[in-house]
Amino acid sequence: MRAIGRLLPLWMASALLPVGLLAQAKMVDTTPGAGAIAITGGKLLTITHGVIENGVLVLQGGKIVAVGTAGAVKVPKGATVVDAKGMTVYPGLIDSETNLGLVEVESDKVNSDLVETSEEIFPQMHVYDAFHAETERIPIDRFNGVTNAVVAPASEDTMPGQDILIQLAGRDRDTMLMTRDVALAMNFGQGQKRGGRGEGAGGPGAKYPATRMGEITQLRQALVDAQEYMQHKADAGKKPGEMKTKFDLRNEALLPYLKGEKPVVLGVYEGYEVEVALALAQEFHLKVVLNHVTHAQDVLDKIASYKVPVIVGPIYDFPAANERYDAVFSLPAELQKRGVKIAFASYGVEFNRNLPYAAGYAVAYGLPYDEAMKAITLNPAEIWGVADKLGSLDVGKTANVVIANGDPLDVRTSVKQVYIDGVAIPMETRQTRLRDEYMPKK
Amino acid sequence: MGKRMAGVARGCGVVIVSVAAGVGAAQQVPDLVIRNATVMTVTHGTIEHGSVWVHNGKIAGVGTTVNAPTGAVVVDGTGKYVTPGIVDPHSHSALGNDVNEATSPVTPSMMMIDAFDNSDKALYQALAGGVTTELLLHGSANMIGGQAVVIKNKFGLSRDGMLFPNAPRSIKFASGENPKRVYGGRNQLPSTRMGNFEVMRQAFEDAKVYRKEWDSYDAKVAQGAKDVTMPHRDLKLEALADVLRGKLLVQIHCYRADEFLTEEAIAQEYGYKIRAFHHALEMYKVGDKIAQDDTGIATFADWWGFKDEAWDAIPWNAVMSMREGVRVALKSDSNDSVRRLNQEAGKMVHYGGATEEEALRMVTLNPAWIIGVDDRIGSIDTGKDGDLVVWNMDPLSTYARAEKVYIDGDLFFDSSLKGFGTTHFDGVMHSSGFGGSDDEEGGN
Numbered sequence: 086m087r088a089i090g091r092l093l094p095l096w097m098a099s100a101l102l103p104v105g106l107l108a109q110a111k112m113v114d115t116t117p118g119a120g121a122i123a124i125t126g127g128k129l130l131t132i133t134h135g136v137i138e139n140g141v142l143v144l145q146g147g148k149i150v151a152v153g154t155a156g157a158v159k160v161p162k163g164a165t166v167v168d169a170k171g172m173t174v175y176p177g178l179i180d181s182e183t184n185l186g187l188v189e190v191e192s193d194k195v196n197s198d199l200v201e202t203s204e205e206i207f208p209q210m211h212v213y214d215a216f217h218a219e220t221e222r223i224p225i226d227r228f229n230g231v232t233n234a235v236v237a238p239a240s241e242d243t244m245p246g247q248d249i250l251i252q253l254a255g256r257d258r259d260t261m262l263m264t265r266d267v268a269l270a271m272n273f274g275q276g277q278k279r280g281g282r283g284e285g286a287g288g289p290g291a292k293y294p295a296t297r298m299g300e301i302t303q304l305r306q307a308l309v310d311a312q313e314y315m316q317h318k319a320d321a322g323k324k325p326g327e328m329k330t331k332f333d334l335r336n337e338a339l340l341p342y343l344k345g346e347k348p349v350v351l352g353v354y355e356g357y358e359v360e361v362a363l364a365l366a367q368e369f370h371l372k373v374v375l376n377h378v379t380h381a382q383d384v385l386d387k388i389a390s391y392k393v394p395v396i397v398g399p400i401y402d403f404p405a406a407n408e409r410y411d412a413v414f415s416l417p418a419e420l421q422k423r424g425v426k427i428a429f430a431s432y433g434v435e436f437n438r439n440l441p442y443a444a445g446y447a448v449a450y451g452l453p454y455d456e457a458m459k460a461i462t463l464n465p466a467e468i469w470g471v472a473d474k475l476g477s478l479d480v481g482k483t484a485n486v487v488i489a490n491g492d493p494l495d496v497r498t499s500v501k502q503v504y505i506d507g508v509a510i511p512m513e514t515r516q517t518r519l520r521d522e523y524m525p526k527k
Numbered sequence: 528m529g530k531r532m533a534g535v536a537r538g539c540g541v542v543i544v545s546v547a548a549g550v551g552a553a554q555q556v557p558d559l560v561i562r563n564a565t566v567m568t569v570t571h572g573t574i575e576h577g578s579v580w581v582h583n584g585k586i587a588g589v590g591t592t593v594n595a596p597t598g599a600v601v602v603d604g605t606g607k608y609v610t611p612g613i614v615d616p617h618s619h620s621a622l623g624n625d626v627n628e629a630t631s632p633v634t635p636s637m638m639m640i641d642a643f644d645n646s647d648k649a650l651y652q653a654l655a656g657g658v659t660t661e662l663l664l665h666g667s668a669n670m671i672g673g674q675a676v677v678i679k680n681k682f683g684l685s686r687d688g689m690l691f692p693n694a695p696r697s698i699k700f701a702s703g704e705n706p707k708r709v710y711g712g713r714n715q716l717p718s719t720r721m722g723n724f725e726v727m728r729q730a731f732e733d734a735k736v737y738r739k740e741w742d743s744y745d746a747k748v749a750q751g752a753k754d755v756t757m758p759h760r761d762l763k764l765e766a767l768a769d770v771l772r773g774k775l776l777v778q779i780h781c782y783r784a785d786e787f788l789t790e791e792a793i794a795q796e797y798g799y800k801i802r803a804f805h806h807a808l809e810m811y812k813v814g815d816k817i818a819q820d821d822t823g824i825a826t827f828a829d830w831w832g833f834k835d836e837a838w839d840a841i842p843w844n845a846v847m848s849m850r851e852g853v854r855v856a857l858k859s860d861s862n863d864s865v866r867r868l869n870q871e872a873g874k875m876v877h878y879g880g881a882t883e884e885e886a887l888r889m890v891t892l893n894p895a896w897i898i899g900v901d902d903r904i905g906s907i908d909t910g911k912d913g914d915l916v917v918w919n920m921d922p923l924s925t926y927a928r929a930e931k932v933y934i935d936g937d938l939f940f941d942s943s944l945k946g947f948g949t950t951h952f953d954g955v956m957h958s959s960g961f962g963g964s965d966d967e968e969g970g971n
Contacts, residue, residue: 192834222832401863406648406958409947410655410866435833442870445925495925497876516831516841523811525850 108189114256115506117147123160127169132477144484144507177232177485179465181396182430186216199239206307208338210246218258224514227253229438230487230500240272254505272352273362311339352376356384389423418451428465445494556936560595564604569906581913584935612659612914616825616894617858621647627666635766637673645686648956649862656866657916657929667701667780668709683951695899701780731797734767776802782836784812803897808840814851823854828871846879856894873923
């Protein structure tokens with residue numbers, strides 16, 4: 086998020102804007118109906134087994150139940166047939182980092198739940214406790230074919246909390262939560278310093294940590310504490326005289342990560358930051374997903390050697406002073422070429438609907454098209470542990486499917502229909518309602 | 528000092544400098560011919576297997592064939608697309624941290640040229656995205672901000688060499704949340720929209736008096752009067768008087784439908800014209816009315832919801848407003864999206880079904896009109912400046928890359944070159960401290 090902060094306006098906190106905008110998007114019940122839906126005649130981008138021209142895709146009971154060519158797949162009797170001739174059909178897109186539902190309008194601080202900044206070590210903060218499922222931004226996001234997203238806290242802390250993975254439709258918050266605590270957010274670099282106002286590490290109002298040393302030490306202490314807690318817990322009752330450990334929310338929250346059961350998402354930008362942060366992660370045997378790395382061109386081979394997936398971007402981050410204009414645009418291609426599993430993210434809340442364009446931009450600068458599609462479908466499904474449910478047009482997977490009038494990655498393409506859990510989502514947003522209300526009368 | 532001298536000094540300084548700079552540069556360039564490309568002219572359709580000929584920096588021919596002389600630089604455009612240079616009508620690039628003189632809500636005598644840093648890397652990045660002309664504006668902290676500078680993106684040339692020769696003068700006005708926030712936050716006037724417009728009306732009332740004083744003085748001098756005292760010269764009021772005289776193109780940062788109407792009413796009351804509303808995210812609500820005033824808009828393609836007054840933004844705004852007869856341009860307002868304004872145009876095919884030519888016009892000819900230079904740039908027509916971009920494919924696609932960028936017939940960027948891909952640059956680039964939206968109060 087630091088880079089986005091640099092690219093976009095940094096909203097001045099303002100006492101003048103206490104207004105809470107009424108953000109109450111219509112919820113969509115995604116309980117699947119009994120009948121089948123057959124999408125016929127379209128070009129199917131399956132992701133796992135190539136492109137099927139004139140394909141048939143059958144959805145039933147919230148799942149994909151058949152996929153193949155028109156000759157090979159029979160349309161079930163009584164199925165609702167959707168003619169997708171001339172259309173492109175693909176799995177719903179997955180956004181690997183957003184702040185959806187944590188804030189509606191960033192200048193409206195009263196309703197912002199982006200991040201708890203009173204301290205930095207907050208693994209016990211759960212995004213699901215703040216996630217506002219009725220945000221108007223979700224219908225607008227899925228309007229362009231995004232059906233799933235990770236919601237992370239903003240990145241001002243070195244350890245701001247745990248992410249969620251959501252479906253972008255459902256009758257209420259719980260229905261939309263696919264995985265609670267899907268990952269732990271960790272950040273390292275300039276943006277997490279508590280150096281106070283002004284330049285450098287020690288302006289007025291400076292708090293710890295004011296340097297990168299402070300940040301790493303703070304993280305290491307938190308992880309050491311949690312390790313000790315884990316050991317105490319294991320020992321309790323085994324050794325005579327060992328006291329039962331007092332339950333501690335913070336240490337408890339770190340246990341699945343220390344055990345390597347879930348990934349930490351490590352947000353870093355510069356090459357040396359990657360190396361420092363990875364060394365810390367290795368010290369505690371953390372399962373890592375790297376995030377950003379937009380100025381780490383000097384350590385690409387090293388990144389590849391870690392064998393960890395990378396959420397790369399924002400692809401629109403600016404090149405460093407000595408770099409060519411396309412140094413960041415070509416980064417996804419450079420990582421993929423080295424065998425790194427990559428995913429894309431839109432970050433923040435203002436550009437989520439443009440996720441496919443980020444993938445397309447990477448194609449313009451060398452990323453193979455199929456890899457770009459994978460980076461917003463199957464790769465994130467694997468990274469977030471839901472590849473059995475999402476990320477491709479395969480039998481048995483959740484029926485999150487998009488029909489568009491062209492190439493999903495092209496800015497000129499319009500999505501015509503989105504299915505989530507096999508339910509046709511009304512292609513209606515706050516913005517389409519305004520559009521229709523003011524559409525010039527012919 | 529006589530009347531004539533005073534008249535010249537009043538408001539013409541920028542232009543004089545740029546005349547001298549522009550002419551010399553263009554004459555050295557050899558003829559250029561781009562052959563066998565898909566030429567998107569913007570004004571007269573798309574020519575398959577077309578050619579463009581540039582002579583002395585000006586477009587000398589465009590069509591399926593051109594009469595180029597031997598010795599011209601010939602570029603094979605097979606499989607490529609050629610468009611006019613992209614024009615950004617709203618930028619704060621290359622102004623460092625000096626975008627807003629946010630110490631008074633009325634600062635019309637601020638000259639953005641005084642902050643222009645020609646070595647700002649943002650200009651290079653924009654050039655690599657096919658951007659050849661930019662309007663560099665004051666920010667939106669003030670109801671009446673400063674006067675813009677128009678540049679040609681000849682990255683690597685001197686400051687003077689990058690000025691757009693004889694470009695009309697533009698001035699930046701603002702309204703809405705930003706002046707409220709900046710001054711209200713200090714418990715100063717204005718802190719409300721009432722305050723915003725009161726400040727503006729008072730400024731024009733003062734300017735009316737000032738203008739009358741000077742007009743009366745000028746008239747007396749013209750009649751040969753000897754014993755008249757020259758009135759005090761006030762740079763601020765002089766600039767405002769020039770607005771009243773119609774000598775400045777008025778560019779207004781404005782989001783809400785009600786504020787477009789208020790701004791138009793005030794303009795009518797004081798007798799000036801509004802060239803364009805910038806941002807203008809609610810224009811789709813009142814486009815039919817604004818179209819009658821021949822006021823254009825420079826809007827975002829799809830950015831929305833970044834503050835209250837952007838809450839009703841819809842991505843169909845540009846095309847709906849266009850259908851109502853408003854002249855619509857897309858703009859960056861950012862060092863980021865300026866690098867892909869072609870894609871922002873492409874989105875208009877998605878949001879509202881613009882034709883490719885209509886979409887391309889929003890980042891070429893229409894922004895050129897907003898800047899007041901549409902007779903010289905913005906389309907591929909004989910007699911216009913040789914500002915051309917060669918793209919690897921249809922520029923409205925996500926996959927399009929600018930391969931070669933020509934300004935006044937001279938190559939300034941070539942992506943096939945090693946290093947930066949620049950042809951005239953041989954120095955140190957400055958990384959800008961700002962260059963973000965003018966919705967930001969100051970530098971970061």
